[in-house]
Amino acid sequence: EVQLVESGGGLVKPGGSLRLSCAASGFTFSSYSMNWVRQAPGKGLEWVSSISSSSSYIYYADSVKGRFTISRDNAKNSLYLQMNSLRAEDTAVYYCARAPAGSWGDVWGQGTTVTVSS
Amino acid sequence: NFMLTQPHSVSESPGKTVTISCTRSSGSIASNYVQWYQQRPGSAPTTVIYEDNQRPSGVPDRFSGSIDSSSNSASLTISGLKTEDEADYYCQSYDSSRWVFGGGTKLTVL
Numbered sequence: 001e002v003q004l005v006e007s008g009g010g011l012v013k014p015g016g017s018l019r020l021s022c023a024a025s026g027f028t029f030s031s032y033s034m035n036w037v038r039q040a041p042g043k044g045l046e047w048v049s050s051i052s053s054s055s056s057y058i059y060y061a062d063s064v065k066g067r068f069t070i071s072r073d074n075a076k077n078s079l080y081l082q083m084n085s086l087r088a089e090d091t092a093v094y095y096c097a098r099a100p101a102g103s104w105g106d107v108w109g110q111g112t113t114v115t116v117s118s
Numbered sequence: 119n120f121m122l123t124q125p126h127s128v129s130e131s132p133g134k135t136v137t138i139s140c141t142r143s144s145g146s147i148a149s150n151y152v153q154w155y156q157q158r159p160g161s162a163p164t165t166v167i168y169e170d171n172q173r174p175s176g177v178p179d180r181f182s183g184s185i186d187s188s189s190n191s192a193s194l195t196i197s198g199l200k201t202e203d204e205a206d207y208y209c210q211s212y213d214s215s216r217w218v219f220g221g222g223t224k225l226t227v228l
Contacts, residue, residue, distance in 0.1 A: 035217065037163075045155070045163065045208050047217035059215045095162055103212035104153040106174065108162040 002026040002107050004096050009112030016086050016116070022079040022096030022109055030054075030074035033099040036081050038092035039111075046092075049081065050099065064090075086116045120144045122209050122220035129226040134199050138223045140209030141191040150212040152192040154183055157222075158205045166207075167194060201227050 008020040022034070036048040049060045049070040058070055069082040079096050093113050097105030121143040130136040140152065152170050155163035165174050167183035170192065180200075185192045192211075196203055204227045209220040 037217070044206075044222040045157075045210075045219045047219065050215065050217070057215070061216065101169075102215075103151060103217070104165070104168055104210060105155075105163075105217075106165055106168065108164065110162050 002098075004098065004107055004109035006094060006096055006109040006112035009094065009114045011115045011117065012086055013118050014087060014116055017082070017084045018086065018114060020081040020083065020094055020096075020112055020114070022081075024077045024079065024098070027098070027107075029072075029077040033057075033102045034072060034079045035097045035099050035105060036070060036079075037095045037097055037105070037108075038090075038114075039095070040089070040092045043092075048094070050102070051079070052102070083114070086114075088116050090114060091116050120211075120213060120218065122211060122218055124207075124209060124220040124223045126221070127224040127226065129228055130199055132199050132201060132227055135195060135197040136199060136225065138194045138196075138207055138209075138225070139189075139191050140193070140220050141189065142211070145213075146187065147185050147190045147192055147211075148187055152183065152185060153210045154181075154192075154194045155208045155210065156203075156205045157208065163208065196225075199227050203227055 003025045005023045035050040051070045067085045071080045093111040095111045096109045098107040123141045154167040157163045171183040208222045
C-alpha cells in the first residue's frame with residue numbers, strides 16, 4: 001500500500017524551530033518529487049515547498065523562504081522540513097504529498113499539526 | 119503569478135448535479151493542468167481529478183473535470199450527488215514550479 005506518514009509536529013514558541021518528517025512506503029520514493037502543503041485552522045490549502053527526486057531542484061513559497069528548508073533521504077525513504085524562526089502564522093496542519101509529474105499531488109499523508117504560540 | 123478563484127460555497131440536493139468553478143486571474147487556464155481535491159472534515163485531501171479531466175482509479179465517474187478557455191476557468195461537475203460528497207473542494211494549478219490553490223468551495227448536500 002502506498003503510504004505517507006508525517007511526524008514531528010507539536011507546540012513551539014515563536015522564534016523556535018521544529019523538524020517535520022514524512023516516511024514513505026509502498027512505492028519507489030527516489031523516483032518522485034515531493035511537496036509540503038499546509039492548512040491553517042479553518043483556512044484553505046497553501047503550498048509550502050517542493051523538492052525533486054534527486055534534490056536537484058528545490059522551491060519555496062515566499063512566506064517561508066529563508067526560514068524553512070526542505071530535504072530528503074532517498075536511502076531512508078524520508079522527506080523532511082526544517083522550520084526555523086517560527087511565527088504564529090505558521091500554525092497549521094502540514095501535509096506531505098507525492099508529485100508524480102511534479103505539478104500535482106496524487107498521494108497525501110494524514111498531516112502533522114504545528115502550533116506556534118507562547 | 120496568478121490566482122485561482124472559487125465560490126465560497128455551493129449546495130444541492132441528493133441525486134442532483136452540481137458544478138464548481140475555478141477562475142484563473144491571469145494567463146490562460148489551458149497553460150497548466152488543473153487538479154481538483156476533495157477534503158472531508160478532519161481528513162487529508164484526496165485527488166478526484168487530475169490533468170484537467172482525468173479521474174484517478176477508484177474515483178467514481180460521477181466526478182468530471184473540464185476547462186473553458188472563453189471564461190478562463192476550470193470546472194468540477196459532480197452528478198448523482200450523494201451525502202458522502204459533502205466536503206471542501208480545492209482546485210490547483212501550477213506556476214513557475216509552485217503549486218497554486220484556489221480558496222476552496224464547501225459543498226453541502228442537503
